[in-house]
Amino acid sequence: MRLLIKGGRLIDPFNHIDAIQDLLVEDGKIRSRGNALDDSGCEIIDASGKIVCPGFIDIHVHLREPGFEYKEDIASGTRAAACGGFTTVCCMPNTEPVIDNEAVVGFVREKARKVGIVNVLPVGSISKKQAGLELSEIAELVTAGCVAISDDGKPVMKANIMRNALDYAKMFGLPVLSHCEDLNLVNGGLMHEGYYSTIYGLRGIPAAAEEVMVARDIILARLTGGHLHICHASTAGSMALVRQAKAEGLNVTCEVTPHHLTLSDEIIDGYDADTKVNPPLRSEEHLLALREALLDGTVDCIATDHAPHHFEAKDCEYELAACGISGLETAIAVIMDKLVRPGLLDIKDMVKLFTSGPAGVMGIDKGSLEEGKSADITIIDSEIVKTVDPRTFKSKGRNTPYKGMELQGWPCMTLVNGVLVAQNGEIVLKK
Ligand code: DOR
Ligand code: ZN
Ligand code: ZN
Numbered sequence: 001m002r003l004l005i006k007g008g009r010l011i012d013p014f015n016h017i018d019a020i021q022d023l024l025v026e027d028g029k030i031r032s033r034g035n036a037l038d039d040s041g042c043e044i045i046d047a048s049g050k051i052v053c054p055g056f057i058d059i060h061v062h063l064r065e066p067g068f069e070y071k072e073d074i075a076s077g078t079r080a081a082a083c084g085g086f087t088t089v090c091c092m093p094n095t096e097p098v099i100d101n102e103a104v105v106g107f108v109r110e111k112a113r114k115v116g117i118v119n120v121l122p123v124g125s126i127s128k129k130q131a132g133l134e135l136s137e138i139a140e141l142v143t144a145g146c147v148a149i150s151d152d153g154k155p156v157m158k159a160n161i162m163r164n165a166l167d168y169a170k171m172f173g174l175p176v177l178s179h180c181e182d183l184n185l186v187n188g189g190l191m192h193e194g195y196y197s198t199i200y201g202l203r204g205i206p207a208a209a210e211e212v213m214v215a216r217d218i219i220l221a222r223l224t225g226g227h228l229h230i231c232h233a234s235t236a237g238s239m240a241l242v243r244q245a246k247a248e249g250l251n252v253t254c255e256v257t258p259h260h261l262t263l264s265d266e267i268i269d270g271y272d273a274d275t276k277v278n279p280p281l282r283s284e285e286h287l288l289a290l291r292e293a294l295l296d297g298t299v300d301c302i303a304t305d306h307a308p309h310h311f312e313a314k315d316c317e318y319e320l321a322a323c324g325i326s327g328l329e330t331a332i333a334v335i336m337d338k339l340v341r342p343g344l345l346d347i348k349d350m351v352k353l354f355t356s357g358p359a360g361v362m363g364i365d366k367g368s369l370e371e372g373k374s375a376d377i378t379i380i381d382s383e384i385v386k387t388v389d390p391r392t393f394k395s396k397g398r399n400t401p402y403k404g405m406e407l408q409g410w411p412c413m414t415l416v417n418g419v420l421v422a423q424n425g426e427i428v429l430k431k
Contacts, residue, residue: 002026003418004039008047008379012054013352014359014368023052025375028418032371045420047379050412053351054369055087055376057358058328060152060177060231060255060303063089063120066107067096072308072396074108077328078116080306080395082422082429084328085411087376088119088366089306093130094153100125100136105144117421117429118414119376121364123177126151126165132158138168147362150177152231155213157183162217166226173363175227175253180213180238181279190319192265192280200268202318205280211237218245221252229361230254232305234279236289243298253361255303256290258331262338263287263401273314273321275401277307291344294353301357302350304331308397326397329425330388332380334402336409341382354378375418384410384424392425 003025010021010033017033024031024042058081064072072080074091081089091108093099099108105122112120124141128134130151138149149169156162156178169176186209191197193204214230218241221228230242233254245252259277264284268275275281293299307324314321332354339345359367366376385408390398414422421429 001418002042003045004037004042005045005047005052005377008050008052010052010369011348011351012369013348014054014356015370017369018348023369025418028375030369030371030373030375033369045413049383051347051380051382053378053380054355054367055416056085056332056354056378057088057367058086058304058306059090059301059358059362061089061091061306061328062094062308063091064095064308065111066104071310074111074120075115076394076396078112078118078120079427080328080393081118082414082427083394083425084330085332085378085380085414086118086328087378087414087416088121090121090123090147090362092123092150092152093125098125098130099123100128100130102140102144105141105146109145115431117427117431118416121147121362123148123150125149126156126176127161130154132156132161135161135164135168138172142172142174147364148175148177150179150231152177152179155179155181155183159216159220163220163224166220166224166228170224170226175229175361177229177231178213178217179231180210180217182209182212185209185212190276191268192282194265194283196265196268196283207235207237207282207286210235210279211241214238214241218250218252221245221250225251227251232257232260232279234260234282234290235286239289239293239298243293246298253300254298255301256294256299257305258302258327258334259325259401261287261290261294262334267401271318272401273316273318274325274399274403276318276321276323277325278323294345299353300361302331302335302353303358304328308395309399311398314399324399325401326393326395326399328395329393330400330402333386333407333410336380336382337407341408375415377415378411379413380409381412382409384408384412386410394427
């Protein structure tokens with residue numbers, strides 16, 4: 001099987017490539033790049049005018065299976081990923097049962113192999129049942145195929161558990177993905193604490209609730225030498241702490257989400273529960289600090305924290321609503337429209353933040369168009385204009401604050417192992 005992707009603008013930040021080149025794929029692998037490649041016996045994809053990138057990787061996704069299949073499952077979640085331009089997702093362990101042992105890891109991997117249409121890499125839990133009291137069997141999780149550990153959805157409130165997690169994970173070269181939130185400081189808060197929480201009359205969550213945990217975990221990363229990765233960093237203070245930790249040479253990385261980069265707490269004015277997320281949408285000053293950190297290398301990758309919910313969990317008072325945004329199908333368009341098109345982020349940096357950036361964090365052999373690598377490819381059309389309509393989502397979660405928004409710049413083709421799986425928001429692979 002030979003496939004030639006012709007005439008596109010190839011952007012491969014890992015290999016410092018930004019050029020109009022053809023890409024030859026053979027038997028699911030990248031065969032060669034260049035101009036005037038031999039196209040005999042090739043199926044041709046005309047990519048002229050399009051941007052051809054290594055497959056996008058989202059290291060923070062909630063696929064909800066096992067246990068919460070009414071919110072999402074591996075089939076629907078990987079379809080959403082493919083339509084959103086992602087070829088690899090890492091799935092978080094806050095399922096039921098929790099991904100805290102070999103059997104559950106095995107179940108997720110087997111299900112992904114059977115019904116998944118993109119690569120699924122499981123994240124195991126830090127603590128048994130994510131109860132924060134006792135470490136999971138980390139060696140067992142690694143052997144079973146986990147690429148990281150995390151108690152995401154909940155913070156690890158006990159510092160000694162986090163210390164041991166960093167220590168153990170270090171032995172296996174795994175990152176510890178930390179959901180930084182001091183629950184005592186959150187104290188029942190519903191949105192960012194600031195001007196708008198006062199105006200809207202909702203209890204606030206101070207930026208410090210995140211920052212004290214980022215600071216604690218950085219201190220523990222220094223103590224242990226373990227790889228600490230901060231999930232969904234959302235405040236100026238978190239950015240300053242990570243920047244400083246990196247300058248010191250610590251093994252600390254971080255991700256930011258499309259929503260924290262593009263929406264601020266002001267939009268909570270209509271009490272639309274789709275704006276409720278954890279950490280909460282912050283004020284403009286924090287949003288601007290995240291954008292700055294995106295440019296100076298403090299941020300390693302963009303991750304969606306795709307958190308699909310059943311509509312009933314959002315169709316209620318702000319106070320009662322579940323936290324989370326269904327983000328896989330809008331991430332690229334949001335970043336293209338809000339940051340790349342206005343010139344706030346270079347397209348090459350965007351591609352890096354979705355490819356070699358996340359691959360580096362997770363230590364996985366993906367995120368480049370090097371010869372011999374799996375042909376995971378994302379093609380973007382920066383001309384497509386579409387209005388976000390959650391009813392068309394492949395995800396079961398239609399909870400998005402971007403609904404009704406017109407965005408320009410969408411993924412148009414997603415290839416996994418050289419096979420076209422999605423095109424212009426529709427699944428083309430039969431599985
Ligand atoms: O908004 C969120 N939703 N934040 C989290 O940390 C967990 C996630 C979920 O699982 O719904
Ligand atoms: Zn989280
Ligand atoms: Zn999450």
